[in-house]
Amino acid sequence: MWRNPHDMPSGELQMITETLSSLPSPIAAPLAMATPGNPQRKDMLRFALENIVSLIGAITVGDLLDQIASLEEEAEDGKEAKEGGLLALLSSDESEEILADLQRIGMEQMSLGKWVALLRTMAAFSKKHGLKPELPDALSVYDDAKKAVDELVTRRNHDAHGPMIPQDKLDDELNDRSKLLNDILKKLSFLDNWQLSQFDRFEINGSDQCYFGTQYTGEEGATPVELKDSVIPIPVGEPVLIKKDGKKLIRLLPLAIVAPIDGEGNTEFSLYSKEVKKNSNELGFLSVAGSSTVNTIIWLEEHGVDLPARRQSFERLFKSAESITPSVEAALELSTRNLNVGDEAAELTITVRNQKDSTDLESVTAVANLPSTLKFVEHQDSGTLLDERRMEFEWSSMETNSEHTATFMVEAVSQGAENIPPATVSFHYRGTETSESVEDNVEATGPAIQVLDPNSEDALIPIINVHRTLHPADGRTEIEIGDRFEFEVKLENIGLGRASGVETYILIPDGLQVLDGPEHVLVNLAPGESRKMRWSIRARRPGVYQVRICDVVYKDLSGKRNATECSEEYRFLVKSNKRRQFRYAIRDVVSDLQITDEEESQINSMRDGLKEQMPDDAEREALRAAAETDAIIEIVRDSVNGVAREKGIRVKEQVFTETKWQAKYHKERGQRSVLSFVNGDIPFFAIDFTESSDGKLFFHSLDIPGGDRPPFRPKEESLGIYATNRVVNGTLDTCLTWEDMRRDHKTSLPFLKGWIGRCLTRIEKQFRPWESVSSTFAAALGGRSVHRWQRYEMVVPDQTKNNLCIQDIADPSGAYRCCGWVFQAEKDPSRYTLILNMKSGAPGMSKGGVKWVKAQQSKGLWPEFKFYKSLAKKPGHPEPATRDSYWIGCEIEWKSSDDDEVIKTAANQLIDICRRAFAADADKTETATYGKGKTEIPMLSKSESGESWMDQRMEELFDARIGLRMAFTTAAFIKGSLELFMLSDSPATGAPSTSLGRIKTGGGNGELWMNWFEGMDTSLNVANSLVVDAGTWGKPEKVPDAIRKDSLLRIKEETIDQDLFNSWIDGIIAASKSSRIPAWPSFAMDDILAQVNATEPRLSSLLKMLEAGPRTITDLREEAGEDGKKLLLTINRLTGWTKRYNKPSPLVPSNEQADAIEINPAYRDLLLTSAS
Secondary structure, rough: OOOOOOHHOOHHHHHHHHHHHHHHHHHHHHOOOOOOOOOOOOHHHHHHHHHHHHHHHHHHHHHHHHHHHHHHHHHHHOOOOOOOHHHHOOOOOHHHHHHHHHOOOOOEEEEEEHHHHHHHHHHEEEEEEEEOOOOOHHHOOOHOOOOHHHHHHHHHHHHHHHOOOOOHHHHHHHHHHHHHHHHHHHHHHHHHHHHEEEEEEEEEEOOEEEEEEEEEEEOOOOOOEEEOOOOOOOOOOOOEEEEEEOOOOOOOOOOOEEEEEOOOOEEEEEEEEEEEEEEEEEEEEOOOOEEEEEEHHHHHHHHHOHHHHHHHHHHHHHOOOOOOOOOOEEEEEEOEEEEEOOOOEEEEEEEEEEEEOOOOOEEEEEEEEOOOOEOOOOOOOEEEEEEEEEEEEEEEEEOEEEEEEEEEEEEEEEEEEEOOEEEEEEEEOOOOOOOEEEEEEEEEEOOOOEEOOOOOOOOOOOOEEEEEEEEEEOOOOOOEEEOEEEEEEEEEEEEOOOEEEEEEEOOOOOOOEEEOOEEEEEEEEEEOEEEEEEEEEEEEOEEEEEEEOOOEEEOOOOOOOOEEEEOEEEEEEEEHHHHHHHHHHHHHHOOOOOHHHHHHHHHHHHHOOOOOOOHHHHHHHHHHHHHHHHHHHHHHHHHHHHHHHHOOOEEEEEEEOHHEEEHHHHHHOOOEEEEEEEOEEEEEEEEEEHHHOOOOOOOEEOOOOOOOOOOOOOHHHOEEOOOOHHHHHOOOEEEHHHHHHOOOHHHHHHHHHHHHHHHHHHHHHHHHHHHOOOOOOHHHHEEEEEOOOOEEEOOOOOOOOOOOOOOOOOOOOOOOOOOEEEEEEOOOEEEEEEEEEOOOOOOOOOOOHHHHHHHHHHHHOOHHHOEEEOOOOOOOOEEEEEOOEEEEEEEEEEOHHHHHHHHHHHHHHHHHHHHHHHHHHHOOOHHHHHHOOOOHHHHOOOOHHHHHOOHHHHHHHHOOOEEEOOOOOOOOOOOOEEEEEOOOOOOOOOOOOOOOOEEEEEOEEEEEEOOOOOOOOOOOHHHHHHHOHHHHHOOOOOOOOHHHHHEEEEEOOHHHHHHHHHHHHHHHHHHHOOOOOOOOOOHHHHHHHHHHHHHHHHHHHHHHHHOOOOOOOOHHHHHHHHHHHHHHHHHHHHHHHHHHOOOOOOEEOOOOOOOOEEOOHHHHHHHHHHOO
């Protein structure tokens, strides 16, 4: 395995080169630079370790997502999910419990420790659920190399927090780390059979089907790769780990991506690092070259790769709405970027921001590091000097929406241009309400600096050299017409200064076709750094060619512009090849998509001219047929992309083979091989090349005006194909064959472009407005819209917790989660039908709810709403239902975004209908029955009149804007309970829900719970029956269930009659009319105070410390001495009662003194009395 060249005999030097060449480049590239004598050796070893665990983590996660996607596709194809299988489990009530370990990792912001935790957890998860990954070896990497990984992580933490390694011991330490890394690398030998790649282009050359792209293997970073006749479809435009025999692959989205480096024009293979500001659509990635920030929505629009959907699949497994994740940002600033040795000290400031949507932090520590050109001055106003290049600063805690800064003085000691190393900010927080404190950290990227020594004779300026190389394909030494080859430009900074904004342009002459590569180059280069850019090119004609590089311009840190002249043109020869020239000549002949009699003769003449090279007539005719179909595919492809460019529409290509189930759509024609063109998530055009080797091609599109008339084929011929290999993407039924077109002057190239233009016009004028309506409707439902079956469906994410969202009513199980649909009228594009599925897996949403809605409509209520036939898994248009249906909707008119309120109003009305129907059918919920005998609890049981006690009060509840829903959480204490909540409420941060009260099954008699609010009358009848339940207060030094689970008071009577139930309902209605500020009622005050003091044993001493008035937390912690940390935890828990759970607390932030707390004024006297 890998070893440093200086550590081995000279005879082994070749072995290391061969070993590095087989490793993925994110690992090989830093290892190649981690050689003795390199001042960045320690950093490169760290990068290598981080990239090993993060790449293996991305592989294991991608493997799991692929398994689930495969199961979903099978379900969409009509196969039932295996009972007890993963897909069934993820759709069950136990899903949160099943995924708890994955969600506990907290992947919103990654660190080395979290990547290691991911590897450990993924291995256990896969074993527990009997999964069958494509690459099981990846799951065993951590277990097999545990000792080495853990030791290197420990040393990395020491680097971040401990003293600097003495210089005389550094080489020995790094050699030891190299050996530990070598132990890990031995466990990666399975990667020898796989390659890290991204394929960006698909081509058909005769009988060959080829994918062209880039492989990320070895220290070179990026090299061209070509894959012929793959037996599996390859996703285009996204990174994959593919087996070298082309038979298996693992998609690496969303934890790996090939994206532009921030502020540069070149792309790098990068691994996931964080959500930017906790926005799951804004993702940060890291590579050795720098950071990349990617917006998932823009990525879909610009690249056609459905990163949002892949990210959503990831979040379904790895994000919990109830888990608490920190959102911390750190910045490092130097008061000047240019220093001179001997100057006055400069200020280095580290700023730590705990964002508004974060959580409270404890034990916050910032460690700032300096490069060899700087040192900290010996005497600092604050912080702890660890050594001359390391400073530490601590804060005991940080509340949300707060900012801390620390400023240190630094001075220049030697000349050089470097980046200040990242500063590490570590902290503790609680991942869930009940979990122990866990540690996490973030890094603050350091700025670039330049230090000048007036006594040095070396100029601190950047010098950019340009190196050009030509790489013929497949190891050849020369280039022939038709060959794909690589033109490489290496920009290298051999100077002592940093070069920013290094840019140039590459000019490619006619006759050469650029398949991949940027026209504009923009990078930043540190001293000694180099970057390679490659262009994939194909020569279409023989001859001598010249590739010109414009002068390279760049700036130093002072902003002065510099340039490197590149006047010399790079020349090379492309040799002739008659067979390939024949193929290109065919392209010229059929360029207008027509073959006249004269052109037919010309083609035959060229074919016969190959007799000397190809004596066999059949072979020449096969070449001619293949050349013709190849040319037609390229012309159609160029036409699609050309028309799209003119309209400013981005198009993505997808290549796939239909599934066996899809093949049933066109009867006896078998599974078709398809090249489809997609805009965003809408497939609109495709080429069926299944029989291309026989000269047969079929062109398909979505429905267009006139598509049901000649020259298009009749739909009765069943030539339609699926738009992608996902059933739900629908079909492309408008069809025309090449055989129809080749001799018909009416279907020449202008006709094809017009056909494509009509497809894109339909997208612009029909689908995009349709998408706008759908997006607005989806947002009102708390979800997002997805284009499926040539229509838009509403998907409600698992994590949504918005009271406007109807997840509690419409939460479908199955292959994909959908609760609504939007249909556009065929003849009037301004008319839309909005439909909601009001059953979809909700507990108890049976025919009773439907009958109740119909009964209300018979009374004249909601006349504009109708029930529709189900079209859940087939295309069609909305039709009124002829029997009971759970699809209810209405028609609206929408012409522009000015009409969005119409959509929102309709959505809210649909939600209201569903909520009322749910409440009317509450006797079917799991709350309503108890035990195997299904004993009905009295308040939800229907009487002979057909009404329950709850039914008799529902109109009053709805008039008070009180709704009924199932509890949002799987927590055992309130799971399956019915909550009464304000329809206008927004959910409480971090809490399962915010309710006025709840109904639990109890032991079969039913239990009634209730919360209390300021302004409620304590003389209400229900007050005489409300008590504090000691069982909800739990263990000491934990946030009690009474607070966490929104359950303060319970009706004490074991048997509840209708009068008592009605008095409880009266109390709920009174709560809805109160201030809605939670309070402790006087009639239960003694019991509440007793439970509060029992729950927090240190409260009494805290109250005494605060009796004289507000005090800062720091002051209180210092007074507590050795008990200070435990006291701090008590304070954080108690203040969290209000901050996180919206409940009264004994302690509140002071209004008189900044960063201080005080006794809650509303209960001050009572609390002090209870403490004494």
